[in-house]
Amino acid sequence: MDVDVGIVAQRNNTRAHDLARTLIETLERDYEGVTAVVDEATGHAEAIERAGVPVAEMRGYDLVISIGGDGTLLFVAREVGGTPILGVNLGEVGFLNAVAPENAREEVIDLVDHLEATGSLEGRQLDRLQAQSADEEWTLEPALNEVVVHGPRRGHGGGATLEIAVNGQQYGSGHADGVLVATPTGSTAYNLSEGGPLVHPGADALILTQMAADDGMRPLVVDTDTEITLTVSDAETAYAISDGRDRRHLEPPTTVTVTVADEPVTLVGPQANFVDGLEKLE
Structure with a gap:
């Protein structure tokens, strides 16, 4: 099946842009039926330099990857509604973003393989x-x-x-x-x-x-x-x-x-450790 993946990287964050580029290269190299699209701000980054779309246009994609802190994921969730979101954590606490940058490529591959095999993703539903x-x-x-x-x-x-x-x-x-x-x-x-x-x-x-x-x-x-x-x-x-x-x-x-609200947010991939997050608050 064809798979549409959106990638939103935290603005003015070189690490986020570099990781976005790595994920794009992986998806485009290893999968024929996968289309990887970035948001407009990410597309303007020096590490990317490709056309992007408004984040709201990713609503209905098979997967959206948020790279940054919890604030980035909140922004993405507001724009894409119930579309499955994978959060990659570049922030300090990360109650919503459970994936470490070094594990992001492997997690994305696992999710896309699952999408191609089953046609859908299941995740944790968060009320709004x-x-x-x-x-x-x-x-x-x-x-x-x-x-x-x-x-x-x-x-x-x-x-x-x-x-x-x-x-x-x-x-x-x-x-x-x-x-x-x-x-x-x-x-x-x-x-x-x-x-x-x-x-x-x-x-x-x-x-x-x-x-x-x-x-x-x-x-x-x-x-x-x-x-x-x-x-x-x-x-x-x-x-x-x-x-x-x-x-x-x-x-x-x-x-x-x-x-x-009628439509919850769907987080896919591994879930953040709540207790570990609390320790980081102190």
Whole structure:
């Protein structure tokens, strides 16, 4: 069968570009039915110098390889949705990228051989979060790590009154900088810095953490079929943010709903060691 492989290398990273070139050369030399395509930024790199495509056009490919840190993989996941992703780790922690650069060529060969033999790849499904207005007038891009709703700014005088409801039942209400809803994947990111709990990536759960609340409730872990509603008031403006990038300006009073998105992210290849990753955080 024909196999389409996309390769996205971290920008301004010579190691990532060199590895991308090695993988391209391997795929084009050893496989007749494999087409290897890089993203536009990678294609402009001195080590590559070939035409590329927008990362979003790799949605629906048989495999996309992300070379860099967790931030690179988050970007790739946002663009390609449920397309299988292999993460090659050039960062420090690597909760999402499990493959060391020296093992990347072998892992890619194994995956492409499996694709040619079976026509598909199976991997670990990672839930994403969908945030939208209560009236469904707008929807943010799905978040692999977290959705944050906060007032005009962080810090003194910048918060808002936030009412939190879980499946229609009020959990907390009061003045806070904001509220953060995270996946287990995102529990080690922004959630952790706000005092939220660590949650094993295999758990079917969502994490609800208030941010600098005047009279806050403890962080809450809920099931993935839970609908969380966040109502913002007593502020001139507020924001809903998906994975720190997709931002929506809010005009309080207003309500944001957060649920699990329909399409998860699929990670293929070996999985990262969660405990080893925690040790690197310290």
